[in-house]
Amino acid sequence: MESNEARVHWEKAAPGWAKWEDIFTQSVEEATRAMLDMAGVEEGKRVLDLASGAGSQTLAAARRAGANGQVIANDISQTMLDHVKKNAAAAGLSNIETLLGSVQELELENQGFDSVISRFGLMLIPEPGKVLSKIFTALKPGGKASVVVFSVPQANQFFLVPMQILLKHAGKSPPPPGTPGLFALAAPGLLEKLFSDAGFENPEVSSLDIFFRMPPADQTLVMMQEAFGAYRAVISDCTDETQAAAWAEVREYLGTLGSGSGIEAPSQVLVGSGSKPER
Numbered sequence: 001m002e003s004n005e006a007r008v009h010w011e012k013a014a015p016g017w018a019k020w021e022d023i024f025t026q027s028v029e030e031a032t033r034a035m036l037d038m039a040g041v042e043e044g045k046r047v048l049d050l051a052s053g054a055g056s057q058t059l060a061a062a063r064r065a066g067a068n069g070q071v072i073a074n075d076i077s078q079t080m081l082d083h084v085k086k087n088a089a090a091a092g093l094s095n096i097e098t099l100l101g102s103v104q105e106l107e108l109e110n111q112g113f114d115s116v117i118s119r120f121g122l123m124l125i126p127e128p129g130k131v132l133s134k135i136f137t138a139l140k141p142g143g144k145a146s147v148v149v150f151s152v153p154q155a156n157q158f159f160l161v162p163m164q165i166l167l168k169h170a171g172k173s174p175p176p177p178g179t180p181g182l183f184a185l186a187a188p189g190l191l192e193k194l195f196s197d198a199g200f201e202n203p204e205v206s207s208l209d210i211f212f213r214m215p216p217a218d219q220t221l222v223m224m225q226e227a228f229g230a231y232r233a234v235i236s237d238c239t240d241e242t243q244a245a246a247w248a249e250v251r252e253y254l255g256t257l258g259s260g261s262g263i264e265a266p267s268q269v270l271v272g273s274g275s276k277p278e279r
């Protein structure tokens with residue numbers, strides 16, 4: 001997806017993402033902690049958070065960085081960044097700045113960051129290898145980067161099946177290997193290789209089994225419709241009738257996943273990291 005197209009899709013999804021962010025991100029706390037640990041986010045550090053969304057991980061990084069540190073949240077969507085600012089103010093955090101723009105177009109060379117993080121962003125951006133090279137140049141020697149992405153589709157049925165249903169109704173194929181998508185960086189060994197090719201030493205990728213604890217099917221459907229930009233992008237150019245039929249089938253699937261009290265869906269994510277050599 002070109003930057004402009006991505007901007008339009010994510011701008012439309014931003015209010016929904018911000019509305020549902022808490023529910024989505026509560027389930028990824030362990031992965032977020034691991035990402036912040038692997039990126040060495042601690043007191044006094046300067047941190048760049050790429051594709052920050054509404055910023056729950058930005059705020060977590062800012063709490064660690066403290067008054068002597070700083071976190072810069074980047075996103076392609078201004079509305080997402082407005083939510084970051086609002087959430088930071090509500091949390092009493094004054095060490096967060098925002099940076100609007102597509103990651104591919106940012107000038108990041110020699111920015112002297114201690115840490116770069118990105119949660120559920122890198123897989124959605126074209127040419128992730130180039131993005132990691134860019135991240136490498138943004139870090140000071142000895143700095144660290146860490147990202148969270150989805151692992152293989154088989155371990156993520158809750159996200160895979162709705163995507164398959166939407167693609168089927170839209171008459172489209174899944175993104176070919178090497179192009180952005182939910183599972184673009186899931187292939188075994190790929191993320192390690194991309195970190196290593198970008199110049200990082202000690203690239204490390206661990207997989208984490210987690211559960212997404214979601215509301216009952218009707219609400220989870222609304223969340224997917226309102227917040228998931230990657231889903232919206234698949235059917236945005238379909239007729240209203242096709243969209244309605246596609247979402248009806250997604251609702252049917254969600255109904256098989258849990259009772260009235262909510263959906264508990266197993267998932268697997270990867271936490272990848274690497275360090276920039278001291279010199």
Ligand SMILES: C[S@@+](CC[C@H](N)C(=O)[O-])C[C@H]1O[C@@H](n2cnc3c(N)ncnc32)[C@H](O)[C@@H]1O
Binds near residue numbers: 050101104
């Ligand atoms: C799945 S959301 C993840 C948001 C957040 N990191 C989180 O984990 O809650 C993906 C985010 O990537 C942003 N995004 C997509 N393409 C981008 C690009 N090329 N450059 C910067 N941000 C981008 C979207 O606007 C969206 O906020």
